[in-house]
Amino acid sequence: MGYDAEFYKEIDRIYEQRREENMRDLERRKQAVFARVPRLADIDYEIKSLGLKLYKIALGSADVKEEVSKLRLRQMQLLELKKSILTENGYSEDELSERFHCSICCDHGTFDGKTCECYKKLLTEKAYELSNLSALLTHQTFDTFDLSLYSEEVDEYYGVSPKEHMQRILDICKDFVKNFEKTDKNLLFWGEPGIGKTFLSTCIAKELIETSHSVIYETAYKTFSMLEELKFKKADNEERLRFKVEKLYSCDLLILDDLGSEFTTQYTTAALFDIINSRLISGKKTVINTNLSMAELEKKYSERVVSRLYGHYQVLEFIGSDIRIDKSVNN
Ligand SMILES: [Zn+2]
Structure with missing residues (x-):
């Protein structure tokens, strides 16, 4: 009973396309913002580098609590700075973030191991189309x-x-x-x-x-x-x-x-x-x-x-x- 595998594959393809389009959309916005406010490109780069450093530290076994909290603090400050520069320049705070159709599951269709409501909605929409x-x-x-x-x-x-x-x-x-x-x-x-x-x-x-x-x-x-x-x-x-x-x-x-x-x-x-x-x-x-x-x-x-x-x-x-x-x- 219900739909066949092809139907579910079609839904999965839609989510995949959405995620790809989200990335492309972010890339377009980034290029436009960085061209106008180059400082934001530097801040963005530093935030990413900090993230990478934190990731590497987490993989090591040494006791690095102090260093981690220092890096985290710096990262938070940069994120705040990024937001304020964006708004000062007339952008919205999320201009340099990925935007999703569904902010709960970030367009993955599942959240916390459960089917997201957006997935159920899309399933019904597609079922109507098919019918x-x-x-x-x-x-x-x-x-x-x-x-x-x-x-x-x-x-x-x-x-x-x-x-x-x-x-x-x-x-x-x-x-x-x-x-x-x-x-x-x-x-x-x-x-x-x-x-x-x-x-x-x-x-x-x-x-x-x-x-x-x-x-x-x-x-x-x-x-x-x-x-x-x-x-x-x-x-x-x-x-x-x-x-x-x-x-x-x-x-x-x-x-x-x-x-x-x-x-x-x-x-x-x-x-x-x-x-x-x-x-x-x-x-x-x-x-x-x-x-x-x-x-x-x-x-x-x-x-x-x-x-x-x-x-x-x-x-x-x-x-x-x-x-x-x-x-x-x-x-
Ligand atoms: Zn969702």
């Missing part, structure tokens, strides 16, 4: 899912109000997240556009990303065009494409949005079956959003696909009218 869910969508949570947008009027056909029905679906989604590691359930959201299917899938994605699960969100249209491009065209970005397609199979949760809106071919039908079936075999969960009923799905794809859906997916029908339209009318 195709922009960080902007982070406000879409179960808590912000607004049930008041659904009618309380009982729908004659279903014998329940859209609001009550959606409350049940919301509970099922929360349970799905809570039992994600244990469940062998997959979800299929079916209903008209604009009644919350994508919103609720995003909520599920967000919760799982926050708990270090790898999530990919992709529209069916994009999924199949990637697969076709990889199969039939000689793409310049073949390696990148292969990587993305591989993730469709291996991520902890795949959200396949808007299934049925794309143009199908024999190849895409076979590819859809392959993705669904492979993920079932490897125990990876999938959430599918579609406007099509099971009968329509069977017509568009194949009986094979639909039998997998029937057998392994909990089908949740979204009811009500387009909440996006209602919302704009109310505004």
Whole structure:
């Protein structure tokens, strides 16, 4: 479960780049300052020499307490002098020091043998990037899912109000997240556009990303065009494409949005079956959003696909009218 080694390597590379850039940035500032205030170059050099001397003494075994404290005092004085000359010349006190994205771990990602908070933050950011869910969508949570947008009027056909029905679906989604590691359930959201299917899938994605699960969100249209491009065209970005397609199979949760809106071919039908079936075999969960009923799905794809859906997916029908339209009318 979680991310693969390549994902963590990518994060480590970012920290490495940050540290290299910090050094280059310091070097640039140093050159500029020393050119303007040469005295600071001498002080800087002396501070370094003192540091080296102290290091050598520490390696020796002789009792050199007195000498050490003398050198330390001198070093402190020079550091203070350096600061005051910098501020006198209009620089900030840290102009000749390395500057870090994170001052706690100095851009190493770990501090005191523990993972730094900045590392966790970066991990989540990268996970959002990888999932195709922009960080902007982070406000879409179960808590912000607004049930008041659904009618309380009982729908004659279903014998329940859209609001009550959606409350049940919301509970099922929360349970799905809570039992994600244990469940062998997959979800299929079916209903008209604009009644919350994508919103609720995003909520599920967000919760799982926050708990270090790898999530990919992709529209069916994009999924199949990637697969076709990889199969039939000689793409310049073949390696990148292969990587993305591989993730469709291996991520902890795949959200396949808007299934049925794309143009199908024999190849895409076979590819859809392959993705669904492979993920079932490897125990990876999938959430599918579609406007099509099971009968329509069977017509568009194949009986094979639909039998997998029937057998392994909990089908949740979204009811009500387009909440996006209602919302704009109310505004
Ligand atoms: Zn940090």
